[in-house]
Amino acid sequence: RKEVEQDPGPFNVPEGATVAFNCTYSNSASQSFFWYRQDCRKEPKLLMSVYSSGNEDGRFTAQLNRASQYISLLIRDSKLSDSATYLCVAYNTDKLIFGTGTRLQVFP
Amino acid sequence: SAVISQKPSRDICQRGTSLTIQCQVDSQVTMMFWYRQQPGQSLTLIATANQGSEATYESGFVIDKFPISRPNLTFSTLTVSNMSPEDSSIYLCSVELGRGLRDEQFFGPGTRLTVL
Numbered sequence: 001r002k003e004v005e006q007d008p009g010p011f012n013v014p015e016g017a018t019v020a021f022n023c024t025y026s027n028s029a030s031q032s033f034f035w036y037r038q039d040c041r042k043e044p045k046l047l048m049s050v051y052s053s054g055n056e057d058g059r060f061t062a063q064l065n066r067a068s069q070y071i072s073l074l075i076r077d078s079k080l081s082d083s084a085t086y087l088c089v090a091y092n093t094d095k096l097i098f099g100t101g102t103r104l105q106v107f108p
Numbered sequence: 109s110a111v112i113s114q115k116p117s118r119d120i121c122q123r124g125t126s127l128t129i130q131c132q133v134d135s136q137v138t139m140m141f142w143y144r145q146q147p148g149q150s151l152t153l154i155a156t157a158n159q160g161s162e163a164t165y166e167s168g169f170v171i172d173k174f175p176i177s178r179p180n181l182t183f184s185t186l187t188v189s190n191m192s193p194e195d196s197s198i199y200l201c202s203v204e205l206g207r208g209l210r211d212e213q214f215f216g217p218g219t220r221l222t223v224l
Contacts, residue, residue, distance in 0.1 A: 034212065043200055043215040044151065046109075087150060095141070095166075096213055100150040 003027055004099035006088050012105045017078045021102045023071040023088030032091040033064055035073050037084045038101065044087055047073075078106045110135050110203050112216035120222045121191055128187045129219045131201035136181035139204040141213065142174070146197045154199075157184050191223045 006023045013019050025033075033050040048055065050062040050071055061074040071088055083106045088099040111134040121127050131140065142154040154174055155163040163176040177185045188195050202215045 041220075043218050046212055046214065049212065094139075095153055095156065096151075098150040098152075 001026055002099070003092075003097045004088055004090050006099040006102045008100055008102060010103040010105050012107060013078055015078055015080060015106055015108055017106075018074065018076045019078055019104060020075075021073045021086055021088070021104075023073075023099055025069050025071070025088075025090045025097075027090065027092050027097075028066075028069060030090040030092040030097075033071050034089040034091070034096075035060075035062055035071075036087040036089055036098075038087055039084045044098075047086070075104075078104075080106050080108065082106050109214050110137065110205060112201065112203060112214060114199075114201060114216040114219050116219055117217065118220040118222075120224065122224055123192055125191055126187055126189045127191065127221060128185050129199055129201075131184045131186070131216055133182045133203050137203040137205065138181070140178065140184045141202045141204070142176065142184070142186045143200045143202065143215075144197045145200065145218070151200065154186070188221065191221075193223045195221065196223045197221055 004025050035047040036044040037047045038044040048057050050064045054063040059076045063072045085101040085103045087101045090097045113132045115130045140157045143151040145151045153166050154169045155165045157163045157176050157178040159178045159181050175187045198218045198220050200215050200218045202213045204213050
């Protein structure tokens, strides 16, 4: 079983839609969690950290459920520019563990 | 965040040769990391490189194949030795900018390697 698991998608949604990505992690000792965004042929870029209380950054909301070992990312009012792969990441014993990513394609 | 550059951005190499990838950061950082991203896959950590000490390699990666240098707090190199087509991948360096407990990492633009 992979340490961080994500639905690979792709998720194909129209502009303006709300889309949610889920992620589970297996190591309960994981200390921090992040969502990264990776555009095609580009490096991953930090989108947001995930806090236990949940956090929001504009159209993006991230939530963490430690009891269920579950992380989510909600994107509201999707834009064409949101098309990318979204990587769920757990920080554990001084290193990042990446999920395989969920691909999002927003169409007009 | 940090500004991170890598050289070369891409290369095509012959089997059996070696390539050294450079990573330069615009600020002093303690921890630097080297990752590999094979086609269609997510990122896999190769090793952690801290200045003044030997690199720490992850399971499946060895120093003879991926020697790393970390001569100062702004620079590191990764060498891919005795290359085979299976080494074709994107190699990325990253740095950790600790902000209390958050320990966020930022990535260089990557080096796209093709081995023939």
